[in-house]
Amino acid sequence: MLRYVVRNLRSSVWALKSKETKEAAALRFVERWARDRAGKGVRYEWHGRKPQDSTQLRVKEKGWSSAVGWDWSQPVPGRRPALARCNPDRIQCQVQSHLRRLAQAPGLPFADLLSAERVEEAADRQGHRFRDRLYSPWVTLWVFLTQALDPDHSCRQAVARLLAFLVGRGLPACSPDTSGYCKARGRLPEGVLARLTRDTGREALEQASPAWLWKGHRVKVADGTTVSMPDTPDNQKEFPQAATQKAGLGFPIARLVVVFSLAVGTVLDAALGRYQGKQTGEPALFRLLHDELGPGDVVLADRCFCSYAEVALLVQQGVEAVLRQHQRRRTDFRLGRRLGRRDHVVAWDKPGRPDWMDEAT
Numbered sequence: 001m002l003r004y005v006v007r008n009l010r011s012s013v014w015a016l017k018s019k020e021t022k023e024a025a026a027l028r029f030v031e032r033w034a035r036d037r038a039g040k041g042v043r044y045e046w047h048g049r050k051p052q053d054s055t056q057l058r059v060k061e062k063g064w065s066s067a068v069g070w071d072w073s074q075p076v077p078g079r080r081p082a083l084a085r086c087n088p089d090r091i092q093c094q095v096q097s098h099l100r101r102l103a104q105a106p107g108l109p110f111a112d113l114l115s116a117e118r119v120e121e122a123a124d125r126q127g128h129r130f131r132d133r134l135y136s137p138w139v140t141l142w143v144f145l146t147q148a149l150d151p152d153h154s155c156r157q158a159v160a161r162l163l164a165f166l167v168g169r170g171l172p173a174c175s176p177d178t179s180g181y182c183k184a185r186g187r188l189p190e191g192v193l194a195r196l197t198r199d200t201g202r203e204a205l206e207q208a209s210p211a212w213l214w215k216g217h218r219v220k221v222a223d224g225t226t227v228s229m230p231d232t233p234d235n236q237k238e239f240p241q242a243a244t245q246k247a248g249l250g251f252p253i254a255r256l257v258v259v260f261s262l263a264v265g266t267v268l269d270a271a272l273g274r275y276q277g278k279q280t281g282e283p284a285l286f287r288l289l290h291d292e293l294g295p296g297d298v299v300l301a302d303r304c305f306c307s308y309a310e311v312a313l314l315v316q317q318g319v320e321a322v323l324r325q326h327q328r329r330r331t332d333f334r335l336g337r338r339l340g341r342r343d344h345v346v347a348w349d350k351p352g353r354p355d356w357m358d359e360a361t
Helices: 002-018 022-039 088-104 116-125 137-149 155-168 179-187 190-206 233-238 282-287 308-316
Strands: 057-061 064-068 219-228 253-261 267-274 298-301 320-323 337-340 343-345
Touching (some): 116 137, 253 282, 282 308
Antiparallel strands (some): 219 253, 253 267, 337 343
């Protein structure tokens, strides 16, 4: 809006020099403003009294038209107030602000967010045994999470923050050598990390306010992605690289499907698998996460999950599904029972049983 004020100021100065009337100067300012907003695809509707002996402006750009006119003896009215809506940019800025606050906090900020008792309980439930040492599972996890958020991702910086944490609590300082931390991080079992992720995510959802739900339903979003990892023999054996890449020129790739809550944004469950091979696609991994869904839940996913078998399995569990139409399925809004514009009810014919589904299912 500042640039429009500057333009208006320039127009007023130019009007004083050229003895331009106030009405013509303001009209030219509104014309510039309307044309500029029209170029950005924004439509505005102006309201005012019927103009008396004043020019009525009509702008036609990019397929839309607008009429502007008012009584110059009256103050220029403002535009219709915008509807209140969620601003994704504002939410993202809030998340980034919290992450920066954690990264800039001294010591180990996750020690106050993830208690040692919770980590120890997850390790016991996973059957992980450990000795009493400096780099216990909870201390190692605190340092690891802080290292991931720190702008300096080096192990030296991670151990330095551990030193600051110990000194700040009056505990004996440890060695600045990073070898002990690296070995302890390698001893962290994947099962403990996955269990902690599920437990903390579900706890946050249970504590959410009912006003955050959509019409009383828990909306759970499912989506998939791929991740790469260092090119080591063990990783190549567990997660082979894509067949399109030559040996020695690619990295191991894993496929990841995550179910997270739309209300609180936390991960509820995840499935990890190979990038290619039988039953390694996103729908196959998503079926491993069906136990996370319950009656009354609403699943929101993309067109990759839109199939007859997937929808039937979800309905069988009492779960509603909101999916984009698959690109290979023909959509004709002239068919079916019409509910509104681009909204109708159609019947899908049951296809043959897929190879991965048993007869009992």
